[in-house]
Amino acid sequence: MEEKILNGKKNGFAMLLLLVVLLLLGIAGIIAVSVLYVSYNIIVSLIFGCGLALSIILVVIAVFSFAGLKVLAPQEALVLTLFGKYVGTLKGEGFYFVNPFCTGLNTAKNTKLAQSGDASKQGTTSITVNQFQYQITFHNKISLKSQTLSNAKQKINDVLGNPVEISVAVIWRVVDTAKAVFNVENYKEFLSLQCDTAIRDIVQIYPYDVAPGIDTTGDGMSDDGSLRGSSTIVADRIKQRIQENVEKAGLIIEDARITYLAYAPEIAQAMLQRQQATAIVDARKLIVDGAVGMVEMALNELSKKEVVVLDDERKAQMVSNLLVVLCGNRDAQPIVNSGTLY
Secondary structure: OOOOEOOOOOOHHHHHHHHHHHHHHHHHHHHHHHHHHHHOOHHHHHHHHHHHHHHHHHHHHHHHHHHHEEEEOOOEEEEEEEOOEEEEEEEOOEEEEOOOOOEEOOOOOOOOOOEHHHHOOOOEEEEEEOOEEEEEEOOOOEEOOOEEEEOOOEEEEOOOOOEEEEEEEEEEEEOOHHHHHHOOOOHHHHHHHHHHHHHHHHHOOOOOOOOOOOOOOOOOOOOOOOOOOOHHHHHHHHHHHHHHHHHHHOEEEEEEEEEEEEEOHHHHHHHHHHHHHHHHHHHHHHHHHHHHHHHHHHHHHHHHHOOOOOOHHHHHHHHHHHHHHHHOOOOOOOOOOOOOOO
């Protein structure tokens, strides 16, 4: 279904003036005929009767034609159908007049999702009948503004099988109203479902954190991609996947960003301990590397300046003592040697 823009329909003010004139003429004719009807004979009365009928017809036509007046605000569109056939789409702010028999169509008008446009109650009212509440929508306009969709958090297994919870905010808008209305049953629900499936497809490719031997790009080579470290890349891939899926619905995805990312609660504590253990091991490794360098420097300086001559056994003992002091968690306790070195 191709979108057809209706041009030359911004004649609402002229038609409003014409309909008001017709309505006033009809009312005036009814009043005039009613007043003069009793003053004349039967033949003249028949003429007045025809005038009365004509006046009533004018009033009915004028009142009925008011349904063809349409007002659109900026970034709004109205898809029109005539007896089930797609007529065209009104786009752009203005005062329009269309065929009164045309009806606006918006299949997602009553759909409420966790997104910006659905938080508003404009254009709707609620009535209560027999303790049941009903919501009535007064218009079928389609918003062309950028909207933000934020579905609920999903629990997905990453490439290593670890369950993670993730939530993504998607900024989208309608660009082709005909596709949005006629190609899918409900373009809002369709978008929400495609967002969930795209997130699941992309998250399953990545590990939560950097892991060895994982290929996230599909080039056959392991890389350092991860959900936590490559969030921007992951979001861009999710955006591209959603765009591919919603192309037929006339939607465009402007942006997608990860708003929440964490391990699932059942493994969060274990993974935190694992991260802490990894950090401790890395810190210890750095301390040992630094201690070995300091011991080597101390031995080289002692030998170079000939402060003391040590044999291999004494060097080993000195290295052991220095490593204990440098790598230990406590401060060294001074020991005064009152005897000889040997």
